[in-house]
Amino acid sequence: RARPSTPPEATFAKLRALHPDAHCELDHGSAFELLVATVLSAQTTDVLVNKVTPHLFGAYPDARSLAGAEPAEIAALLRRLGMGMFNQKARNIVGLARGLIERHGGEVPRTLAELVKLPGVGRKTANVVLGVAFGAPEGVVVDTHVQRLAQRLGWTKSDKPEQIERDLGALFPQRDRDMLSHTLVFHGRRICFARKPTCGGCGISDACPSAFRAENVGRKPPRPPRRRDAQP
Numbered sequence: 001r002a003r004p005s006t007p008p009e010a011t012f013a014k015l016r017a018l019h020p021d022a023h024c025e026l027d028h029g030s031a032f033e034l035l036v037a038t039v040l041s042a043q044t045t046d047v048l049v050n051k052v053t054p055h056l057f058g059a060y061p062d063a064r065s066l067a068g069a070e071p072a073e074i075a076a077l078l079r080r081l082g083m084g085m086f087n088q089k090a091r092n093i094v095g096l097a098r099g100l101i102e103r104h105g106g107e108v109p110r111t112l113a114e115l116v117k118l119p120g121v122g123r124k125t126a127n128v129v130l131g132v133a134f135g136a137p138e139g140v141v142v143d144t145h146v147q148r149l150a151q152r153l154g155w156t157k158s159d160k161p162e163q164i165e166r167d168l169g170a171l172f173p174q175r176d177r178d179m180l181s182h183t184l185v186f187h188g189r190r191i192c193f194a195r196k197p198t199c200g201g202c203g204i205s206d207a208c209p210s211a212f213r214a215e216n217v218g219r220k221p222p223r224p225p226r227r228r229d230a231q232p
């Protein structure tokens, strides 16, 4: 695939102008809430997570209260609110809260190295928290949209998130990395869809090496059917 002739920073500037309101779409009132919401957002939508978190944080407002909960209570709450994989997600967030209490006095740590040691926290979640809650991203959040857009725009040749993060890190300075992720996610959700990207209405089609032939670029293989959790 050809590299784009437009420098990445120029394409990013255009994207920012197209999505000046780009931001993290997970509602949160603290680093703790953002961390839990991000863990809950795996394989579901931010819209659903935003419906669940007011109830969850109303009952369990901090790491101490969540750490003291039984995973089954949390699973019942998540299930009632329509969240899939509720047993696994309940175990993840209770384990995470217990890790915060045991290792960090209930506070959310501020480094990638400490965050990824917490149960259920990977680089993506850690980078979200560092970038959004603390304004200090160490890397780039590579979710499904960032992955697809980076490939379509010719900013990476890899389909592996860690390599894509390195490629984006080499192209963009640290100060741009948080907004880079939000902007790519906004563009992916509104214009550059996985299926049928709307290249005809895309404001960066002149800078995109995949324009009008992107349908099969950056798509993930279909997921196997999701196993439904057993009753909590």
Ligand code: SF4
Residues within 6 Å of the ligand: 152, 191, 192, 193, 197, 198, 199, 200, 202, 203, 204, 205, 206, 208, 209, 210, 211, 212, 214
């Ligand atoms: S031109 Fe098409 S493939 Fe390229 S960014 Fe725009 S919508 Fe996506």
